[in-house]
Amino acid sequence: MTFSRFKLGWIFVFALMFLSFPFIGGETIFPSALWNPTGNLQIDHRILWSLRIPRFLLVVGAGGSLAMLGATYQIIFNNPLAEPYILGISSAVTLGVVMGETLLNLPAHSFGNFLVGVTFSLGVVALLILSYRWKSGREIERIVLFGMGVNFILSSALFLFLSYHSQSQGGGALRWLFGNIPWITLRESLWFLSLVIPMCLILWALGRQLDALSLGDTVAATMGVSPAKIRVFLLFITSLHLTIIASVTGSIGFIGLVVPHCIRLVFRPSSTRLLFVASFLGGAFFLAASDSLSRVLLPPMEFPVGIITTLLGGPLFLYLLWKK
Amino acid sequence: MEKINPSFFIEAKELLLGYDKRHPLFEKGISFALPTKATVALVGPNGAGKSTLINSLIDSKGILTGALHCYGKNMSQVTPRELSSFISIVPQEHFFPAELKVKHFLELAFLPTSGLWGSLPSIESNQYQKALETFNLKPIIGKVLKNLSSGERQRVFLARALLQKPKLILLDEPTNHLDPKASADFWRAITSYKSDQPLDILISTHDLKFVDRECDWVLALDAVGLFYCGPKKEFFESKLENLLFN
Numbered sequence: 386m387t388f389s390r391f392k393l394g395w396i397f398v399f400a401l402m403f404l405s406f407p408f409i410g411g412e413t414i415f416p417s418a419l420w421n422p423t424g425n426l427q428i429d430h431r432i433l434w435s436l437r438i439p440r441f442l443l444v445v446g447a448g449g450s451l452a453m454l455g456a457t458y459q460i461i462f463n464n465p466l467a468e469p470y471i472l473g474i475s476s477a478v479t480l481g482v483v484m485g486e487t488l489l490n491l492p493a494h495s496f497g498n499f500l501v502g503v504t505f506s507l508g509v510v511a512l513l514i515l516s517y518r519w520k521s522g523r524e525i526e527r528i529v530l531f532g533m534g535v536n537f538i539l540s541s542a543l544f545l546f547l548s549y550h551s552q553s554q555g556g557g558a559l560r561w562l563f564g565n566i567p568w569i570t571l572r573e574s575l576w577f578l579s580l581v582i583p584m585c586l587i588l589w590a591l592g593r594q595l596d597a598l599s600l601g602d603t604v605a606a607t608m609g610v611s612p613a614k615i616r617v618f619l620l621f622i623t624s625l626h627l628t629i630i631a632s633v634t635g636s637i638g639f640i641g642l643v644v645p646h647c648i649r650l651v652f653r654p655s656s657t658r659l660l661f662v663a664s665f666l667g668g669a670f671f672l673a674a675s676d677s678l679s680r681v682l683l684p685p686m687e688f689p690v691g692i693i694t695t696l697l698g699g700p701l702f703l704y705l706l707w708k709k
Numbered sequence: 710m711e712k713i714n715p716s717f718f719i720e721a722k723e724l725l726l727g728y729d730k731r732h733p734l735f736e737k738g739i740s741f742a743l744p745t746k747a748t749v750a751l752v753g754p755n756g757a758g759k760s761t762l763i764n765s766l767i768d769s770k771g772i773l774t775g776a777l778h779c780y781g782k783n784m785s786q787v788t789p790r791e792l793s794s795f796i797s798i799v800p801q802e803h804f805f806p807a808e809l810k811v812k813h814f815l816e817l818a819f820l821p822t823s824g825l826w827g828s829l830p831s832i833e834s835n836q837y838q839k840a841l842e843t844f845n846l847k848p849i850i851g852k853v854l855k856n857l858s859s860g861e862r863q864r865v866f867l868a869r870a871l872l873q874k875p876k877l878i879l880l881d882e883p884t885n886h887l888d889p890k891a892s893a894d895f896w897r898a899i900t901s902y903k904s905d906q907p908l909d910i911l912i913s914t915h916d917l918k919f920v921d922r923e924c925d926w927v928l929a930l931d932a933v934g935l936f937y938c939g940p941k942k943e944f945f946e947s948k949l950e951n952l953l954f955n
Binding site: 463590593596597599600601602603604606607608609610611649653654655656 | 764767768788789790792793796797798800802803804805806807808809810813817820821823825870873875
């Protein structure tokens with residue numbers, strides 16, 4: 386990609402907007418509060434470092450990852466409609482986490498609860514990989530359809546559970562359905578990033594193999610790439626990646642589907658690696674913007690961020706499609 | 710150590726192809742050998758197993774029983790990395806991302822040798838000017854692959870396959886959708902490439918005039934199995950083509 390001065394200008398504007406998101410919220414904070422913990426900035430300083438910045442880091446990691454995962458699925462399944470939630474991984478995690486929360490009385494974002502979610506998702510991953518490797522056909526369509534079937538069953542189970550649960554106990558379990566960004570500590574957010582960023586780097590490195598795979602399985606095999614092996618490996622690694630995100634934020638829709646398409650429409654990246662980098666930045670920006678908006682619209686109320694991403698992203702996507 | 714016969718590039722022994730053990734493509738295993746430095750035409754009616762044979766050279770899941778050797782390597786055991794060093798293909802149905810440009814598509818030819826971390830050499834660098842000329846790609850190098858005509862696109866696919874510097878190129882009905890001029894351009898590019906370096910060619914086609922004109926050797930499959938494997942001259946002199954398609 387070569388950048389004209391015009392495009393560079395836009396990139397600068399977007400970067401500036403991006404960095405301003407932690408300072409926007411129920412109350413606007415001035416950047417000087419970042420390093421000045423004294424005087425009337427004392428409270429702002431603490432809000433920034435213990436609430437806004439951890440949340441910003443979480444949003445950047447989650448949004449960027451979801452967009453990259455969407456791009457990956459679209460290539461490995463050779464299907465423009467593929468998105469991170471298509472295989473039922475995040476339904477499994479959500480079901481696990483909600484069950485852990487209600488049946489085992491585990492705190493919402495505790496490690497124990499996370500493990501319950503991971504167990505559920507690994508179960509689904511094992512099923513998916515078995516369904517791909519077991520029969521000799523190894524058709525990609527089958528694994529997508531299989532995953533969709535699993536997704537329907539698990540999300541219905543989740544609905545059943547949530548409707549029972551919300552009637553008997555009330556509570557915020559519904560937030561898992563739309564995707565919700567929790568307030569976490571700086572430490573937790575750094576933990577999250579330390580898990581998610583290496584996974585993004587692995588995906589980026591495998592971009593080369595995905596370039597080959599995007600030319601079809603036959604050609605890929607003559608380019609030194611084993612389509613079956615790379616699919617199984619990617620299925621495994623992306624499922625872990627998605628599990629980590631879904632166990633923290635629930636299912637934030639639309640980013641994985643739409644951000645890669647928007648990137649393709651606007652930038653026409655020449656390789657999967659470039660698509661990944663651009664998708665990460667686009668997804669991070671988009672989720673950060675949606676999250677800020679969800680808090681700014683009617684403070685101190687906070688909307689589930691998944692609703693905002695869909696309301697914002699849908700029209701944008703339609704506009705880009707219309708224009709091209 | 711397997712016996713390597715250098716004068717054949719493909720050797721099949723009791724080979725049975727298909728994707729379902731209960732319904733193999735042939736009645737019994739077929740055996741044949743294809744001589745190196747020949748342009749081999751793979752002919753036969755639809756469903757005889759031409760594409761399956763070509764695909765079996767790439768992915769061994771189509772081999773039910775028997776052995777298929779290519780340059781002495783057992784194709785059931787060859788890894789994709791090894792495969793990429795001696796075979797490339799222009800498949801019947803080619804996939805590519807909608808926004809991909811010709812030059813970036815061509816640069817992917819260097820992917821097998823660049824590894825995970827090496828950078829792909831730019832197709833516009835001097836090193837590849839000759840290749841661009843051979844395939845007459847200079848005018849379209851900056852275009853989006855999707856927007857090319859079928860003839861141009863097929864030439865781009867061929868260029869990518871040959872830039873990989875294979876010993877053997879598999880062409881699966883490459884000129885099917887092309888008009889006579891585009892077909893001629895396609896074949897001219899191959900001949901011009903072949904005049905500079907050795908290349909074995911296995912081409913599946915329905916165009917018997919083309920086979921008579923350009924190929925040296927015929928491998929004919931029919932619903933039963935192997936119909937004929939031998940020099941082109943005998944195939945046409947015995948009027949076997951009439952038998953094959955009736």
